[in-house]
Amino acid sequence: MRSKEPDITPELLLRAYSIGLFPMADSADDPELFWVEPEIRGVIPLDDFHVPRSLSKAMRKAPFDIRINTAFEGVLRGCAAPAPGRENTWINSKIVKLYSMLHRMGYAHSVEAFEGDELAGGLYGVSLGGAFFGESMFSRRTNASKIALVHLVERLRQRGFVLLDTQFTTEHLKTFGAIDVPKQRYEKMLARAVSMPNIPFG
Template sequence: MSNRPFNLNADLLLRAYRLGLFPMAESRRSRALHWLDPEARGVLPLDGFHIPRSLMKTVRSQRFAVTADVDFPATIAGCAAARLNRPETWINAEIERLFIDLFRIGFAHSIETWENGRLVGGLYGASLGGAFFGESMFSTATDASKVALVHLVARLRLSGYVLLDTQFITAHLARFGAMEIPRATYHALLAEAVGVSARFNAAPDAALLEREIEAMRRLG
């Protein structure tokens, strides 16, 4: 199903997510949005997240400074930007506007990775109850988006989330334990998750965050 983004606002977007729908545009320049509810949905189990050994070394090295909700607009702009290996994206100006509005009212969050004071990677998504809907990530430095994903999962676990929706499965996400589930199964999980009271903790205690990441490494 598709439509032009007429009078679409943050509240309507949240209603769509509650129903299992999410928007995509055909291109960065497109004005129309397509609403998707795929037969197979990608999810990343929070209790089965796998951190590859080489990535764990990067996380421990503290090569990147990692923040959350510090620069949401720059993060979504980074995800929307064209790159040599990805000349076109599905994030148009309308999606960018809607998610910045969601962020301003507390229903969207970003993880940012910095190197020498420069934003080099990150991700963003929507949040509703105990469900987090991962939208997109970007990286201009090796492993920057992967480190952001590790920190996202750690914060979600610490904050009481129960569902991380990745929408689709990629080889990149499969390395971390992402899997596909049938639409009906996803809708059942979603209905439970949105009723969970979870509060995104953008800046947890550093020692607590480090222990959570170590616990994730052992579980995975």
């Protein structure tokens, strides 16, 4: 479903997440946003998360310092920046503004992989009730976003989250256990998750 929305507020955005919608732009240069409601939803079951063997081996070397919510806007802009194979993204200036506001309100969070003082990669998303909605990730160093994802899942498990929404599945996410969920089943999973009290993430 696509419908234009000229004036999205943070409060409206949270309401949209609670019923299965999220906003996107056609490109970083497009000033407009539209609502997306996939018929098939991407989800990573937290109990079936899989870390590929090669990544486990890389993680044992502890190549990055993982931090939480210390460089949210840096992660957001890293996700919006062009990259090989991804010359354009759906993150426009309205997305940056809205999610920065959600971050200040305590609903949007980042997991960051630092190499020294340099942000090497990370991811960001929105938490609501017992759900975490993954929005985007980026890497400037090999495995940076993958390791951030592993730390995200560990954090969600420790705190009692019940839903990790990835919006869509990709071959990359499937290596971690992502599955496609029909809309009707997803709605039940979502309703359960957002009916829970907000679980602290940071």
